[in-house]
Amino acid sequence: MLEDKNQQRTSLEALGEFGLIDHLTQNFKLKQPSSLVGVGDDAAVMDYKGQKTVVSTDMLVEGVHFDLSYMPLKHLGYKSVMVNLSDIYAMNAIATQVTVSLAVSNRFPLEALEEFYEGVALACELYKVDLVGGDTTSSNKGLIISVTAIGAADENDIVYRKGSKPNDxxxxxxxxxxxxxxxxxxxxxxxxxxxxxxxxxxxxxxxxxxxxxxxxxxxxxxxxxxxxxxxxxxxxxxxxxxxxxxxxxxxxxxxxxxxxxxxxxxxxxxxxxxxxxxxxxxxxxxxxxxxxxxxxxxxxxxxxxxxxxxxxxxxxxxxxxxxxxxxxxxxxxxxxxxxxxxxxxxxx
Amino acid sequence: MLEDKNQQRTSLEALGEFGLIDHLTQNFKLKQPSSLVGVGDDAAVMDYKGQKTVVSTDMLVEGVHFDLSYMPLKHLGYKSVMVNLSDIYAMNAIATQVTVSLAVSNRFPLEALEEFYEGVALACELYKVDLVGGDTTSSNKGLIISVTAIGAADENDIVYRKGSKPNDxxxxxxxxxxxxxxxxxxxxxxxxxxxxxxxxxxxxxxxxxxxxxxxxxxxxxxxxxxxxxxxxxxxxxxxxxxxxxxxxxxxxxxxxxxxxxxxxxxxxxxxxxxxxxxxxxxxxxxxxxxxxxxxxxxxxxxxxxxxxxxxxxxxxxxxxxxxxxxxxxxxxxxxxxxxxxxxxxxxx
Incomplete structure (x- = not known):
C-alpha cells in the first residue's frame, strides 16, 4: 500500500545500543522548566516544585495494536505519545515528560527508527513535553513500543475516575x-x-x-x-x-x-x-x-x-x-x- | 531443566485485559508516603514534596535478555525490578515507585504471570518501592517486560555520570x-x-x-x-x-x-x-x-x-x-x- 521510501538502509548492528539511543535522541532539547536532566545518564531528573506528579504507561505491540502495512512509522511515533498523554490529560493534569522504549527486530533499518522518532519529536513539540529517557533493544519479532508519560498538577485540580454523583x-x-x-x-x-x-x-x-x-x-x-x-x-x-x-x-x-x-x-x-x-x-x-x-x-x-x-x-x-x-x-x-x-x- | 509446576492453567482470554491487571495487582498496597494513588485510574499520582524526581526505564525481551528455559518467572519478576532500581541508586537517589508492563503471548497461563508478579512483589517489599502502574497486553511471540522506576532525592545529593576529576x-x-x-x-x-x-x-x-x-x-x-x-x-x-x-x-x-x-x-x-x-x-x-x-x-x-x-x-x-x-x-x-x-x- 505504501511506497517504500527507504532508499538508504543503515543496519542497527552497525550503531549498537548506545550509538542508537544517542543518535535517535540527539535533536531532542529539554524545554519544560521541570526537566532538569534528560537522556544520557542512568536516569532523568525532574523538579515538580511541590506539584503532584502523575505517571502513566502503555505498551503498543506490532500485529496487536498496529499494522505497519498501513501505519507509517512517523504516525506511529506520534500516536504512541498521544495514547499516553491522553491518560495524563484524563487526570486533568498537564503532561510534561515522556520516556519512549523500543524493542525492534533487525529487519528495521536505522532510517525506519528515525521516522518513528520524527513522529515522537512532532508530538513532543506540539504538546510541549520533553523526551527524557528510554531504552532501545532488539526483539525476536516485530516492534514493541513502551511509553511512560509524566505530568504535573496542583492537588486540587486532579480529577479521578471516582467522584461522580447522581444527577451529574x-x-x-x-x-x-x-x-x-x-x-x-x-x-x-x-x-x-x-x-x-x-x-x-x-x-x-x-x-x-x-x-x-x-x-x-x-x-x-x-x-x-x-x-x-x-x-x-x-x-x-x-x-x-x-x-x-x-x-x-x-x-x-x-x-x-x-x-x-x-x-x-x-x-x-x-x-x-x-x-x-x-x-x-x-x-x-x-x-x-x-x-x-x-x-x-x-x-x-x-x-x-x-x-x-x-x-x-x-x-x-x-x-x-x-x-x-x-x-x-x-x-x-x-x-x-x-x-x-x-x-x-x-x-x- | 525445570519441572513444570503449572498444574493449573487459566487462559488469559478468560480474564481479559482489565480483569488481568486487577487480578495481578490486587495484593499490592501503597506504602511509600510519596505514593498517593496507584493502579486503577488513568495515571498514578505521587507527591515528592519538593524533592527532585528521578526516572529510568528498561525493556527486557525473551530470547534476548532472558531465557525461560532456566529463568524461573518469579526470579524474572524480581530481576526486572532490580535492573531498574539499580539505575535510580546510580543517581544516589532512593527508589520509591515502579510501573511494570508486560506484553505476553497466549501460551502463558495466568499462573505464570502470577509467579512473575510474586517476584515483583518481593522486590517491592524488600526495596520498599510501590507498584503504581503498568499495562498488560498480548504479544505475537514471547514475553516483553518494560519497567519504569521512579525515585526521589534532594538536589544536592544527586550524582551524575559527569563530575569525576583527575586524581579522583x-x-x-x-x-x-x-x-x-x-x-x-x-x-x-x-x-x-x-x-x-x-x-x-x-x-x-x-x-x-x-x-x-x-x-x-x-x-x-x-x-x-x-x-x-x-x-x-x-x-x-x-x-x-x-x-x-x-x-x-x-x-x-x-x-x-x-x-x-x-x-x-x-x-x-x-x-x-x-x-x-x-x-x-x-x-x-x-x-x-x-x-x-x-x-x-x-x-x-x-x-x-x-x-x-x-x-x-x-x-x-x-x-x-x-x-x-x-x-x-x-x-x-x-x-x-x-x-x-x-x-x-x-x-x-
Missing amino acids: LLVVTGDVGGAYLGLQVLEREKEVFKVNPNSQPDLEPYSYIVERQLKPESRKDMVELLQKLEVKPTAMIDISDGLSSEILHLCKQSEVGCNLFEDKIPLDPTVISTCEEFKMDSTMVALSGGEDYELLFTIDQADFPKIKANPNLTVIGHMTQQSEGVHLITRAETKIPITAQGWNSFNE | LLVVTGDVGGAYLGLQVLEREKEVFKVNPNSQPDLEPYSYIVERQLKPESRKDMVELLQKLEVKPTAMIDISDGLSSEILHLCKQSEVGCNLFEDKIPLDPTVISTCEEFKMDSTMVALSGGEDYELLFTIDQADFPKIKANPNLTVIGHMTQQSEGVHLITRAETKIPITAQGWNSFNE
Missing part, C-alpha cells in the same frame, strides 16, 4: 467512533491491495476517520478549556477502549449508575456515512469502537451553563443512583443495559 | 563478573539437558554466580552506606553492561582519563575457579561481562579514609587527565587501552 451530567469531548471506522477502512484497503498490488486506494472520502486512526490527537486543549471555563469535572477518563467500557469504569469507581442517550452521542457525518456503507450500527461503533482519545467526564449540573455553548463539549447523559444500573436510552426510548464491549487484546 | 579514586561495590559466568554455566546445562533430558545438573558449586545471574540485587545498601559514611561520589553509574563500558561512560561524560589496575578488580573465588574451568580470562569477564548491578563511582582522594575499611568498597583505579586516555594496568605492569566490549543486543 455526563459530557464527552469531540466525537466518537471515527478511529474504529478508520481502521475498518484501512483493513479493507489492505485486503484489496493483497489481491491487486497495483490498486490505488481512494481514501479521500474517509480522510477524517483515517486520520482519527493513524494520527489521533489527545485533548490537552480540553483540559485548558475546562480551566478557562472554571469547570472542574467531578470524574474523568479518556476514551481508549470505547464509550461503553469507559462509562462502566466511571460508574464502578464512582459507585453510581448512568443513563446514556443514544440520540445525544456526537458522531461525525463521515462516521454515519461509513457506517451505512459498512452496514454497521453507528451507536454500536461509538459504544465499542475505542481509540478516539476523547475525554469523558461528569460535571455538577450547576456547571452546565458554563459549557453549554461550546461545540466541543456534548452532554450525552446523566448519572443516577448505583441501584438504577447503567443504561442506554435508545431513540425508540427503550432502556438497554450497557455491558463492556471494550477491546480485549487476548481474544484473537 | 575509582571505586566499585561488591565484586564483578559473576552474573556473566552464571549465565555461561546455565547455558552449558541447557545444552546438556537438550542432549539428555534426564540429567540432573549439580549447580551447587556455582550457586553464587548462578544467583548473581538469576536473582541479582541492586545496591540500595551502598547508597545508604555512602550517606552514613558522609561520602558523596563525584560521579556514579551502575554496572549493567560490563566494567569497561561503564568506565568509558564515566570518562566520556566527565571528560577525564582513567587508570584501572587489573590486580585490584574484586573477583569472587567462584568467579576465578569457574573462569579456569571455562578457560576464560577472569579480567576479560570482569571488564566485559555485565549484569552485575554493582555501583561504580569516583570519590575525591580526601574521602579515602572514610571508605578504606569497608569490605564492600574496593578502589580499583584513579582518574587522570583526559589526554592520558583510558587504560588497564595489567599485573605485568603493561598498559592496555580499554575499549567498549559491552553487550550489544543488536549483534546476534
Whole structure:
C-alpha cells in the first residue's frame, strides 16, 4: 500500500545500543522548566516544585495494536505519545515528560527508527513535553513500543475516575467512533491491495476517520478549556477502549449508575456515512469502537451553563443512583443495559 | 531443566485485559508516603514534596535478555525490578515507585504471570518501592517486560555520570563478573539437558554466580552506606553492561582519563575457579561481562579514609587527565587501552 521510501538502509548492528539511543535522541532539547536532566545518564531528573506528579504507561505491540502495512512509522511515533498523554490529560493534569522504549527486530533499518522518532519529536513539540529517557533493544519479532508519560498538577485540580454523583451530567469531548471506522477502512484497503498490488486506494472520502486512526490527537486543549471555563469535572477518563467500557469504569469507581442517550452521542457525518456503507450500527461503533482519545467526564449540573455553548463539549447523559444500573436510552426510548464491549487484546 | 509446576492453567482470554491487571495487582498496597494513588485510574499520582524526581526505564525481551528455559518467572519478576532500581541508586537517589508492563503471548497461563508478579512483589517489599502502574497486553511471540522506576532525592545529593576529576579514586561495590559466568554455566546445562533430558545438573558449586545471574540485587545498601559514611561520589553509574563500558561512560561524560589496575578488580573465588574451568580470562569477564548491578563511582582522594575499611568498597583505579586516555594496568605492569566490549543486543 505504501511506497517504500527507504532508499538508504543503515543496519542497527552497525550503531549498537548506545550509538542508537544517542543518535535517535540527539535533536531532542529539554524545554519544560521541570526537566532538569534528560537522556544520557542512568536516569532523568525532574523538579515538580511541590506539584503532584502523575505517571502513566502503555505498551503498543506490532500485529496487536498496529499494522505497519498501513501505519507509517512517523504516525506511529506520534500516536504512541498521544495514547499516553491522553491518560495524563484524563487526570486533568498537564503532561510534561515522556520516556519512549523500543524493542525492534533487525529487519528495521536505522532510517525506519528515525521516522518513528520524527513522529515522537512532532508530538513532543506540539504538546510541549520533553523526551527524557528510554531504552532501545532488539526483539525476536516485530516492534514493541513502551511509553511512560509524566505530568504535573496542583492537588486540587486532579480529577479521578471516582467522584461522580447522581444527577451529574455526563459530557464527552469531540466525537466518537471515527478511529474504529478508520481502521475498518484501512483493513479493507489492505485486503484489496493483497489481491491487486497495483490498486490505488481512494481514501479521500474517509480522510477524517483515517486520520482519527493513524494520527489521533489527545485533548490537552480540553483540559485548558475546562480551566478557562472554571469547570472542574467531578470524574474523568479518556476514551481508549470505547464509550461503553469507559462509562462502566466511571460508574464502578464512582459507585453510581448512568443513563446514556443514544440520540445525544456526537458522531461525525463521515462516521454515519461509513457506517451505512459498512452496514454497521453507528451507536454500536461509538459504544465499542475505542481509540478516539476523547475525554469523558461528569460535571455538577450547576456547571452546565458554563459549557453549554461550546461545540466541543456534548452532554450525552446523566448519572443516577448505583441501584438504577447503567443504561442506554435508545431513540425508540427503550432502556438497554450497557455491558463492556471494550477491546480485549487476548481474544484473537 | 525445570519441572513444570503449572498444574493449573487459566487462559488469559478468560480474564481479559482489565480483569488481568486487577487480578495481578490486587495484593499490592501503597506504602511509600510519596505514593498517593496507584493502579486503577488513568495515571498514578505521587507527591515528592519538593524533592527532585528521578526516572529510568528498561525493556527486557525473551530470547534476548532472558531465557525461560532456566529463568524461573518469579526470579524474572524480581530481576526486572532490580535492573531498574539499580539505575535510580546510580543517581544516589532512593527508589520509591515502579510501573511494570508486560506484553505476553497466549501460551502463558495466568499462573505464570502470577509467579512473575510474586517476584515483583518481593522486590517491592524488600526495596520498599510501590507498584503504581503498568499495562498488560498480548504479544505475537514471547514475553516483553518494560519497567519504569521512579525515585526521589534532594538536589544536592544527586550524582551524575559527569563530575569525576583527575586524581579522583575509582571505586566499585561488591565484586564483578559473576552474573556473566552464571549465565555461561546455565547455558552449558541447557545444552546438556537438550542432549539428555534426564540429567540432573549439580549447580551447587556455582550457586553464587548462578544467583548473581538469576536473582541479582541492586545496591540500595551502598547508597545508604555512602550517606552514613558522609561520602558523596563525584560521579556514579551502575554496572549493567560490563566494567569497561561503564568506565568509558564515566570518562566520556566527565571528560577525564582513567587508570584501572587489573590486580585490584574484586573477583569472587567462584568467579576465578569457574573462569579456569571455562578457560576464560577472569579480567576479560570482569571488564566485559555485565549484569552485575554493582555501583561504580569516583570519590575525591580526601574521602579515602572514610571508605578504606569497608569490605564492600574496593578502589580499583584513579582518574587522570583526559589526554592520558583510558587504560588497564595489567599485573605485568603493561598498559592496555580499554575499549567498549559491552553487550550489544543488536549483534546476534
